[in-house]
Structures are given as structure tokens and as C-alpha cells.
Amino acid sequence: MTMTDFEQDRHRRERGAIVRALKQVYSEPMTGVQSLRSVLRILGFALSPKALQFHLTLLAERGYIQIWRADQMPGYKDEPDSEGAWTPPDEIVFAHLLSSGLELLDREKVDLKVTV
Amino acid sequence: MAATKIQKLPPEARQLIFAGFQEGKIGRVVYAELLDLFGQEVEFSQRTVERELENLKRRWKQRERRREWMADLVAASEKGNIEASQMVKALAMQGLESDPEGFIESDPIKVQALALEGEKIRLKRAKLEQDNQRLALDREKFESMKTKLATIRKQAEAAKEAVNKAGESISPELKRQLLDVYDLTEAEA
Numbered sequence: 001m002t003m004t005d006f007e008q009d010r011h012r013r014e015r016g017a018i019v020r021a022l023k024q025v026y027s028e029p030m031t032g033v034q035s036l037r038s039v040l041r042i043l044g045f046a047l048s049p050k051a052l053q054f055h056l057t058l059l060a061e062r063g064y065i066q067i068w069r070a071d072q073m074p075g076y077k078d079e080p081d082s083e084g085a086w087t088p089p090d091e092i093v094f095a096h097l098l099s100s101g102l103e104l105l106d107r108e109k110v111d112l113k114v115t116v
Numbered sequence: 117m118a119a120t121k122i123q124k125l126p127p128e129a130r131q132l133i134f135a136g137f138q139e140g141k142i143g144r145v146v147y148a149e150l151l152d153l154f155g156q157e158v159e160f161s162q163r164t165v166e167r168e169l170e171n172l173k174r175r176w177k178q179r180e181r182r183r184e185w186m187a188d189l190v191a192a193s194e195k196g197n198i199e200a201s202q203m204v205k206a207l208a209m210q211g212l213e214s215d216p217e218g219f220i221e222s223d224p225i226k227v228q229a230l231a232l233e234g235e236k237i238r239l240k241r242a243k244l245e246q247d248n249q250r251l252a253l254d255r256e257k258f259e260s261m262k263t264k265l266a267t268i269r270k271q272a273e274a275a276k277e278a279v280n281k282a283g284e285s286i287s288p289e290l291k292r293q294l295l296d297v298y299d300l301t302e303a304e305a
Binding site for chain 2: 028029030031032034035038068072073074075076077081085093094
């Protein structure tokens with residue numbers, strides 16, 4: 001197994017962990033991304049914010065999860081404050097597992113990009 | 117590591133820095149106050165205090181901005197935006213998870229009970245104030261009526277005297293009119 005293979009495998013497992021973590025809160029209409037990150041840390045996946053955003057985008061594009069970005073929140077302002085702090089409009093802030101994501105966990109579907 | 121030194125200070129010293137920030141004091145003044153009160157325990161320079169004040173200012177502004185955002189979100193949810201209310205809920209859960217100590221220390225049920233108790237006291241106080249105002253108003257009315265009565269009595273006395281003094285010099289018609297004005301009977305006159 002090359003380094004790239006090893007990395008790819010790790011990413012697939014991280015995505016699987018995200019799906020699994022979101023299943024725990026499936027009854028909730030949405031979950032905060034920071035909550036998700038702390039659950040993943042407990043599960044042993046210490047993802048950087050950037051890596052988590054990447055995985056969430058990929059999972060959403062493949063139709064397993066629904067995501068909400070910062071600019072979808074009422075009251076969002078697309079401008080830095082006087083101190084330069086700013087939440088980018090495309091930052092994913094909430095996520096929710098969709099039924100096709102559940103199918104992955106139930107092995108009714110296989111995706112080589114996600115190891116559950 | 118400067119922040120650590122500040123954090124090592126007793127809570128009173130940190131409160132003093134925070135109070136200085138709230139009052140818009142400059143670093144030099146806050147540092148002088150710290151030296152006055154804690155002397156040897158202050159193991160850092162004026163610049164450290166200045167940096168701490170700048171940090172506080174920055175964090176406070178960010179906090180304000182987030183509060184405004186949250187207020188808009190809550191307002192949208194109160195107007196019936198279901199997605200906004202779900203976001204509020206998700207953020208509340210996130211807050212609970214990220215600051216469990218804060219939530220344990222301020223048990224939500226206790227906080228709610230405390231808020232209700234506070235509201236009860238506030239209502240009681242408002243009612244007491246209203247009662248006092250009503251009493252003061254009644255007292256004022258009573259005093260005013262007493263003064264009015266005294267004036268009427270005086271006028272009646274004066275009229276009685278005038279009628280008596282005038283005797284036959286005034287016409288019976290005028291006398292009757294005078295008695296009518298002051299609500300007196302012939303016998304009282």
C-alpha cells in the first residue's frame with residue numbers, strides 16, 4: 001500500500017465516520033458542523049475544519065447528506081467585521097443525513113469513496 | 117505566554133482588567149491600578165496589559181457580531197421560519213456540547229426557575245409601586261377636597277355674615293339668591 005493509497009483509505013474511513021456520526025442524530029432536522037466535529041474527535045477522527053468541509057461537500061454532492069451554508073442563515077452578513085473576523089458565505093454550518101446515506105450504512109448501497 | 121501570566125492572576129485582578137476594558141481605560145492606567153493592588157504578583161509589563169485589552173476588545177466585538185446574527189436568526193424563527201428555528205435548536209445543542217461546564221454550572225432548569233422567581237419579584241415590586249402611587253393620589257385628592265371644603269365653609273360663613281349685616285337692606289329676592297349660592301337655609305342664615 002503506497003502513501004497515497006493509505007491517505008485515500010483514511011479519507012474514505014473519515015467519510016464513513018461522518019455518515020455514522022450523522023446517523024446518531026438522524027431524528028434531528030440538522031446538526032451543527034462543530035458538534036459533528038467534536039463527535040468525530042470522540043470517535044478518533046480529529047479532522048481539521050478544512051478537511052471536514054471537504055468531506056461534507058463531497059458527501060452532499062453524492063447525495064448522502066444535506067448541507068446548509070452560512071449564507072443560507074437569516075442574518076448572515078457577507079463582510080468582515082472591523083477586526084477582520086468573517087464567516088465565509090460557503091462555509092458549511094449544518095448537515096443532515098439523507099435516506100441514501102442510511103442505505104450506505106445498511107449496506108444496501110456501496111460507494112468506493114466511503115467506507116462505512 | 118503573557119496571557120497565561122494574566123490568567124494566573126487572582127480573579128479580582130482579572131476583573132480589574134475587564135472593568136478597565138469596559139470603562140475604556142488605557143493600558144497604562146489599568147497597569148498602574150494592578151500594581152497598586154497586587155504589587156509583587158504582577159509579573160508582566162504594561163505592554164502585556166495593553167495586549168490583553170486589545171484582545172478583549174476584539175473578542176467582545178466578535179461576540180457582539182455573533183449575538184446580532186443570533187438575534188436575527190431568532191427573529192426569523194419567531195416569524196415562522198421553520199428552517200431558522202431548526203438552526204437555532206442545532207446551535208443550542210452545539211453550545212451545550214461545546215461548553216458543558218457552563219451548562220452544568222448554570223443548570224437550565226435552575227436558571228429558568230431563577231428567572232421566574234425574578235419575574236415574580238419584579239411584578240410584586242411593580243404592584244407595590246402602583247399601590248403606593250394610588251395611595252399618594254388618594255391622599256392628594258383628600259387634601260384637595262379638604263381645602264375645597266374649608267374654602268366653601270369660609271365663603272359660607274362670609275355670606276352668612278354679609279346676609280346678617282345687610283339685614284333688611286337687601287331685597288328678599290337677593291337674599292334668597294345668596295342663600296341658594298351657598299346652599300344655606302333661612303334658619304342657618
